[in-house]
Amino acid sequence: MTDPDLSDRLIEPTKETYDQFQEAYAYFNRALFEGQLPNCLITLQRSKRSYGYFCGDRFGRTDGLVTDEIALNPRYFHVRPVEQVLSTLVHEMAHLWQHHSGKPGRGPYHNREWAQRMKAIGLHPSSTGKEGGQETGDSVGHYIVKGGPFEVAAHELLMTGFAITWTEKPPPEAEPGIEGAEGSDQEQKKPKSGKRVKYTCPTCRLNAWAKDRVQLLCGGDMTPMEPAPSRTR
Numbered sequence: 001m002t003d004p005d006l007s008d009r010l011i012e013p014t015k016e017t018y019d020q021f022q023e024a025y026a027y028f029n030r031a032l033f034e035g036q037l038p039n040c041l042i043t044l045q046r047s048k049r050s051y052g053y054f055c056g057d058r059f060g061r062t063d064g065l066v067t068d069e070i071a072l073n074p075r076y077f078h079v080r081p082v083e084q085v086l087s088t089l090v091h092e093m094a095h096l097w098q099h100h101s102g103k104p105g106r107g108p109y110h111n112r113e114w115a116q117r118m119k120a121i122g123l124h125p126s127s128t129g130k131e132g133g134q135e136t137g138d139s140v141g142h143y144i145v146k147g148g149p150f151e152v153a154a155h156e157l158l159m160t161g162f163a164i165t166w167t168e169k170p171p172p173e174a175e176p177g178i179e180g181a182e183g184s185d186q187e188q189k190k191p192k193s194g195k196r197v198k199y200t201c202p203t204c205r206l207n208a209w210a211k212d213r214v215q216l217l218c219g220g221d222m223t224p225m226e227p228a229p230s231r232t233r
Contacts, residue, residue, distance in 0.1 A: 017166045018042065021072070021089065024157065028090050031153040032121040037096055038067075042089075045071040051080075051141075052088040053224075054095035056104075068096055077167040083154045085164060087123060087144055094118050108224070110140040122148025199225040 021042045029037045041059050051073050058069035070092040077085055098104050098114050105111035115125045115135040122145045126133030129141040144151050196209045199216045208216055208225060216225040 013166050017044075017164075020162070020164055024086055024089060024162065025070075025093070027157055028086070028093060028150075028153060031156075032090065032149055033093065033097055036101070037093060038100065040068040040070050040096060043069055043071045044074045046075050047071075047073055048075075051076060051085075052092050054092040054099070055224075056096070056099040068099060070096065074168050077164060078170055082158065082162075082164055083144070083151075086154050086157070087142065087150060090121065090150055091118070091123060091142055094121065094123070105136075108138045110136050110138070112136055115140075118142060119145075120149075122150035122152070197227050199227050201225050 022039075025039070025042060029035055045053075047053070053071050055069045055071070057066045060066050070089065072085070072088060072092075094114060094117050095104070097117060102113050102117070103111075105114070110125065112135075118125045123142040124131075124145050125135040125140050125142050127135075127137055127140050129143055131143065134140065144154075196211060199208045199210060200206070206225075210216060
């Protein structure tokens with residue numbers, strides 16, 4: 001008989017998880033982007049009000065090679081269908097495509113070129129995540145077009161047995177749903193009665209002060225700035 005402890009030690013959750021997302025990235029690159037996208041570093045990042053984000057040229061290797069980041073929020077893997085999680089991955093792949101082959105909007109702005117590319121691959125941009133939302137702006141999500149290229153490609157991938165096998169265990173209380181939160185890694189904080197909040201760039205550590213719940217972008221490296229954690233006395 002197999003020793004349960006030994007069996008557990010043979011399981012590789014990190015490799016399983018990232019291999020699955022790399023497989024999905026490569027598949028959608030072929031199916032929706034003609035295989036034109038370079039590989040990137042896919043990470044798991046928790047941001048309370050975002051399903052995922054893209055950041056160009058985020059990581060560098062010791063030999064000087066630079067790569068982009070696509071981050072996915074594991075907080076919602078257990079409450080969203082796999083197709084929806086994959087649509088977030090492809091949403092961010094559209095940002096990566098524009099970073100390399102188009103003209104991105106200023107900072108977090110989702111511009112018309114990006115919106116047109118999204119519609120071409122079967123994801124309709126929407127600030128509400130539903131029909132009728134704005135197609136451009138700083139915070140724009142999407143909805144899946146019925147019968148569109150993404151839905152067809154995702155269905156074919158899932159028919160092969162593809163799955164996201166590791167998901168976060170549900171919290172004691174259900175997380176509130178979010179809409180139209182793609183493309184921003186700014187975690188929303190509780191209101192602070194109009195007080196100014198310190199924001200810091202995680203890359204160069206530049207500081208700035210602004211009202212609570214605003215989105216600031218460091219102009220030096222085009223990285224979203226993060227609010228300082230609240231302090232209790």
